[in-house]
Every structure is written in C-alpha cells, then in structure tokens.
Amino acid sequence: QVQLVESGGGVVQPGRSLRLSCAASGFTFSNYGIHWVRQGPGKGLEWVAVISDDGVYKNYADSVKGRFTISRDNSENTVYLEVSSLKTQDTAVYSCAKDRFPHTSSHFGYFYGLDVWGQGTAVIVSS
Amino acid sequence: DIQMTQSPSSLSASVGDRVTITCRASQNINKYLTWSQQKPGKAPQLLIYAASNLESGVPSRFSGSGSGTEFTLTISGLQPEDFATYFCHQSHSPPYTFGQGTKLEIK
Numbered sequence: 001q002v003q004l005v006e007s008g009g010g011v012v013q014p015g016r017s018l019r020l021s022c023a024a025s026g027f028t029f030s031n032y033g034i035h036w037v038r039q040g041p042g043k044g045l046e047w048v049a050v051i052s053d054d055g056v057y058k059n060y061a062d063s064v065k066g067r068f069t070i071s072r073d074n075s076e077n078t079v080y081l082e083v084s085s086l087k088t089q090d091t092a093v094y095s096c097a098k099d100r101f102p103h104t105s106s107h108f109g110y111f112y113g114l115d116v117w118g119q120g121t122a123v124i125v126s127s
Numbered sequence: 128d129i130q131m132t133q134s135p136s137s138l139s140a141s142v143g144d145r146v147t148i149t150c151r152a153s154q155n156i157n158k159y160l161t162w163s164q165q166k167p168g169k170a171p172q173l174l175i176y177a178a179s180n181l182e183s184g185v186p187s188r189f190s191g192s193g194s195g196t197e198f199t200l201t202i203s204g205l206q207p208e209d210f211a212t213y214f215c216h217q218s219h220s221p222p223y224t225f226g227q228g229t230k231l232e233i234k
Binding site for chain 1: 157159161163169170171173176177182216218219220221222223224225226227228
C-alpha cells in the first residue's frame with residue numbers, strides 16, 4: 001500500500017542540525033511532489049517545505065528559509081529535510097506528505113492537496 | 128500569507144446528526160482547498176480535494192462545497208467513527224496554510 005515513513009528525529013541542542021528522512025513505497029515516487037509539514041506542541045499544522053517530482057522546484061516557509069534544505073533521491077524513493085541552526089520554536093512533529101496528483105507541485109505554486117501522510121518524527125530542540 | 132479561519136474550533140454532536148464546518152480564506156483561493164480528518168496518533172486522511180471532490184474510499188456522507196474564500200465541509204448522518212479532528216488546507220499559493228482544526232466530539 002502507499003506509505004510514507006519518517007525517521008531521523010530526536011533531541012538536539014539549539015543551533016545544531018539533524019537530517020530527517022521520508023521513505024516512500026507503494027507508488028511511483030518520482031512522479032509526485034512531497035511536502036514537509038510540522039505541528040508543534042499545542043499548535044496547529046504548519047507547512048514547512050515542498051519539493052517537486054523532479055527535485056527542481058523547492059519552496060520553504062519563511063520561518064525556516066535559509067536554515068532548512070529539502071532534497072530527494074528518486075533512486076532511493078526518499079525525501080530529506082536537513083534542519084540546521086535549530087531553535088526551540090522548531091520543536092515539533094515533522095511529517096511528510098505527497099501530492100494528490102502527479103506532476104503538480106511546481107513553480108506555478110498551486111496543487112491539489114496532500115493525500116497520504118506519514119506518522120511523523122519528533123524533533124525536540126532543548127538545551 | 129493566506130490566512131485560513133476555520134470554525135467552530137470544537138463541536139459536540141450526536142450520532143445521526145448533520146454537521147457543518149466552515150473555512151474562510153483571507154483571499155481568493157479558487158478551489159484549491161482540501162478537507163482532512165485526523166484521529167489521535169494517526170496520520171491525517173484526505174476527505175475532500177479541490178473543494179468539492181470526494182476522495183476515493185471516503186463515505187458519501189462527507190461533502191464539500193465553496194470556492195473563492197468560503198468553504199464548507201458537511202457530514203450528513205454522523206457515525207461513531209467520525210468523531211475526530213477536521214482541518215482545511217489551502218494549496219493555492221505558498222506558504223500553504225492550514226485551518227486551526229475543528230474537534231468533533233460526541234454529545
């Protein structure tokens with residue numbers, strides 16, 4: 001079945017880095033844009049980043065721009081999120097999710113929603 | 128940024144009831160709006176995409192409507208498994224913002 005599994009979270013000190021992974025299975029990975037979304041404790045959902053199916057188009061929330069980097073390896077069916085210069089306000093469960101339709105996330109900006117989400121990986125930034 | 132204002136934040140209802148949840152966008156997002164359901168400890172499940180299209184496998188008691196800035200999710204004939212949190216999400220332009228969620232509880 002279609003599945004996304006995140007890993008790489010943990011407890012980290014402010015200013016340090018982590019690499020989160022999102023492993024996909026059950027669909028033609030290279031056809032779909034992938035997003036990262038996070039939810040902090042007691043907070044709502046916050047969109048973090050997107051990468052297009054071919055990895056060319058990337059976009060980030062202002063709150064993480066310059067500190068987070070999204071990438072993908074279509075040969076390994078995996079998307080990565082490098083999170084660096086971490087702040088306490090980055091503490092959250094980070095989930096990846098796929099575009100509802102193939103070949104949609106792009107420089108045009110719009111897409112048709114996220115249909116499959118992973119369970120998330122927790123990042124706790126604390127000294 | 129596009130602000131998504133979802134209401135109500137919580138709702139009590141009984142099995143068999145019809146409930147409506149509303150999402151208002153701070154600017155025109157055409158039909159780039161989805162509704163999803165989330166249960167504790169589980170990944171969200173997509174219910175409605177493009178404002179009014181029922182996702183495959185989702186019961187027909189769920190329906191969505193609206194375009195532009197006003198959207199609604201209606202559940203007709205609540206079932207016990209429907210008690211969960213619902214959220215809207217705009218996919219018109221980045222940053223792709225979410226509504227704050229509606230927690231639907233059993234009365």
